[in-house]
Amino acid sequence: MAIMSDYKYIQQVSVYLENKEGTLVNLLEIVGAKGVNLLAMSIADTTDFGIARLVVATEDQAILMEELDAHDMFARINDVVGIGVEHKPGGLAKVLATVRGSGQQIEYAYSIISGSEGQAAIVMQTSDNEACMEALAKAGITLLSNDDLK
Amino acid sequence: MIYQPELECMSRDELRALQTERLKETVRWEYDHVALYRERMDEAGVSPEDIKTFDDITKLPFTEKEDLRKEFPFGLLAVPREEIVRIQGSSGTTGHPIVVGYTEGDVDVWSEMVARAMCAAGATKEDIVQVAYGYGLFTGGLGAHQGATEIGAMVIPMSSGNTQRQIMMMRELGATMLCCTPSYAIYLGETAREMGLVPGVDLKLKSGVFGAEPWTEEMRAKLEDVLGIDAYDIYGLTEIAGPGVAFECPEKHGMHVNEDHVIIECIDPVTGKHQPAGTPGELVFTTITKKGQPAIRYRTHDICTLDDSPCACGRTTVRMGRITGRTDDMLVIRGVNVFPSQIESILVGVKGASPHYLLEVDRINSTDALTVKVEMAPDMAVDAISSIENLRNTIADQIKSVVGIKAKVQLVAPKSIARSEGKAKRVIDKRKL
Numbered sequence: 215m216a217i218m219s220d221y222k223y224i225q226q227v228s229v230y231l232e233n234k235e236g237t238l239v240n241l242l243e244i245v246g247a248k249g250v251n252l253l254a255m256s257i258a259d260t261t262d263f264g265i266a267r268l269v270v271a272t273e274d275q276a277i278l279m280e281e282l283d284a285h286d287m288f289a290r291i292n293d294v295v296g297i298g299v300e301h302k303p304g305g306l307a308k309v310l311a312t313v314r315g316s317g318q319q320i321e322y323a324y325s326i327i328s329g330s331e332g333q334a335a336i337v338m339q340t341s342d343n344e345a346c347m348e349a350l351a352k353a354g355i356t357l358l359s360n361d362d363l364k
Numbered sequence: 365m366i367y368q369p370e371l372e373c374m375s376r377d378e379l380r381a382l383q384t385e386r387l388k389e390t391v392r393w394e395y396d397h398v399a400l401y402r403e404r405m406d407e408a409g410v411s412p413e414d415i416k417t418f419d420d421i422t423k424l425p426f427t428e429k430e431d432l433r434k435e436f437p438f439g440l441l442a443v444p445r446e447e448i449v450r451i452q453g454s455s456g457t458t459g460h461p462i463v464v465g466y467t468e469g470d471v472d473v474w475s476e477m478v479a480r481a482m483c484a485a486g487a488t489k490e491d492i493v494q495v496a497y498g499y500g501l502f503t504g505g506l507g508a509h510q511g512a513t514e515i516g517a518m519v520i521p522m523s524s525g526n527t528q529r530q531i532m533m534m535r536e537l538g539a540t541m542l543c544c545t546p547s548y549a550i551y552l553g554e555t556a557r558e559m560g561l562v563p564g565v566d567l568k569l570k571s572g573v574f575g576a577e578p579w580t581e582e583m584r585a586k587l588e589d590v591l592g593i594d595a596y597d598i599y600g601l602t603e604i605a606g607p608g609v610a611f612e613c614p615e616k617h618g619m620h621v622n623e624d625h626v627i628i629e630c631i632d633p634v635t636g637k638h639q640p641a642g643t644p645g646e647l648v649f650t651t652i653t654k655k656g657q658p659a660i661r662y663r664t665h666d667i668c669t670l671d672d673s674p675c676a677c678g679r680t681t682v683r684m685g686r687i688t689g690r691t692d693d694m695l696v697i698r699g700v701n702v703f704p705s706q707i708e709s710i711l712v713g714v715k716g717a718s719p720h721y722l723l724e725v726d727r728i729n730s731t732d733a734l735t736v737k738v739e740m741a742p743d744m745a746v747d748a749i750s751s752i753e754n755l756r757n758t759i760a761d762q763i764k765s766v767v768g769i770k771a772k773v774q775l776v777a778p779k780s781i782a783r784s785e786g787k788a789k790r791v792i793d794k795r796k797l
């Protein structure tokens with residue numbers, strides 16, 4: 215799902231994890247062996263399978279995809295909303311209120327390990343990312359791309 | 365194009381008369397020269413003189429693959445060993461190997477059958493035919509090779525494997541036709557596209573003759589699309605000759621059986637009686653022009669339907685449909701007959717799935733459990749748990765409604781199920797281990 219957005223957005227790599235022991239370990243080894251630094255990661259899990267969502271620097275993305283493919287792991291790049299959240303009480307609440315106000319539902323969200331200075335950062339997939347980003351931008355909330363996360 | 369119209373388009377009456385004469389000769393030949401046939405016929409109380417009409421074939425006893433195993437290697441030869449110029453055989457993946465001996469004349473008969481198939485697929489002297497079947501005991505490579513040579517086409521004898529090199533040669537030499545298994549053809553096409561080649565521009569392929577494994581109309585559509593060619597089906601088995609026993613004409617509506625060389629019967633696998641036209645049954649073949657190692661009423665265990673209605677192409681020979689299953693590969697799971705081809709036809713109709721799959725049967729707490737591993741289509745979105753669960757449930761529901769059993773569906777990454785370059789491995793039955 216490429217957004218081709220007017221706004222900054224995050225590209226994440228989603229990896230399908232068959233419910234085989236070691237797939238996650240295997241994934242982390244692949245990432246580590248190539249010296250790719252994970253900026254964020256989340257695991258969604260069911261009893262049968264899982265999805266790992268990874269955010270890496272733009273220049274690492276192609277390397278990561280190539281390695282995953284070489285190891286027969288199924289991965290796709292998709293575009294999600296990246297938000298800088300101020301490190302103060304109510305920072306996240308303002309973001310969530312804005313998303314709700316725009317009429318969008320959050321499908322999942324997870325936090326980013328290294329935000330930019332003075333900010334926490336979260337990644338979000340919503341029912342309509344473009345509409346959501348428009349509302350967030352209007353509310354003066356900082357939108358992030360992969361390059362903002364180093 | 366029709367390679368030998370005088371033989372492929374004769375009237376049904378003429379053909380029956382020719383078959384009957386040849387059947388009588390073959391039965392006499394076998395009775396006089398092969399101990400096993402003589403003993404079987406004596407046991408059944410039938411002598412060569414009893415074969416007077418075409419229908420008398422039903423008096424003859426059946427033969428089985430097991431007979432070829434027992435008589436390995438030369439027990440079924442009807443000529444002195446020194447008359448044999450070629451041995452072909454099974455790949456021997458399970459059990460004892462089988463081999464079949466060919467006289468020079470038998471090789472010519474086989475070549476002629478394949479030449480008819482190639483000609484029906486448009487082959488002429490001008491063509492460049494890439495053979496990507498394995499060469500060796502397996503009849504695919506040499507069979508296609510001889511057929512193309514018979515026509516006078518130029519053969520590129522690549523054998524199977526080494527996909528990158530196949531594609532390089534295909535492009536550099538300008539191959540116009542391809543012969544290999546359909547699954548390998550799709551793989552070649554996918555790989556060529558990944559390499560950035562555009563069929564029709566970088567590749568000159570126009571058609572191909574594909575066999576040695578069962579496939580479906582959906583696979584044909586995929587194959588034709590990925591390589592930009594016309595794909596024709598071919599059928600055969602080593603015990604009878606090799607590929608070329610039957611082949612598709614441009615109508616692509618069943619495979620014409622080379623009835624001047626073989627007699628085909630369709631029987632109820634349990635009773636052994638002839639099935640009414642249009643009813644699926646087990647195919648049984650009798651060779652009527654071979655001398656080295658003829659076969660009489662050889663049971664293929666392939667399940668299929670025959671169609672003797674006239675074909676628009678002008679050939680008068682009977683057509684066999686696709687092989688829809690094997691009497692002995694048929695899985696019986698919780699008392700239900702399951703053919704892998706049923707699963708395949710489900711998968712090609714489900715968006716997000718690919719027709720690459722593996723059936724695993726196991727017995728857990730004395731109950732059969734079927735797991736179907738299915739590769740997701742490369743364009744499947746893997747970001748949402750719900751879309752993956754929907755895909756899995758859709759496949760499981762369709763298996764339940766079409767096949768009639770509950771299966772656990774496991775989705776796996778594209779290209780993660782091994783692609784064989786010979787016969788595709790579709791079933792792992794752990795109950796037998």
Ligand SMILES: [Zn+2]
Pocket residue numbers: 613614615620675676677678679
């Ligand atoms: Zn026809």
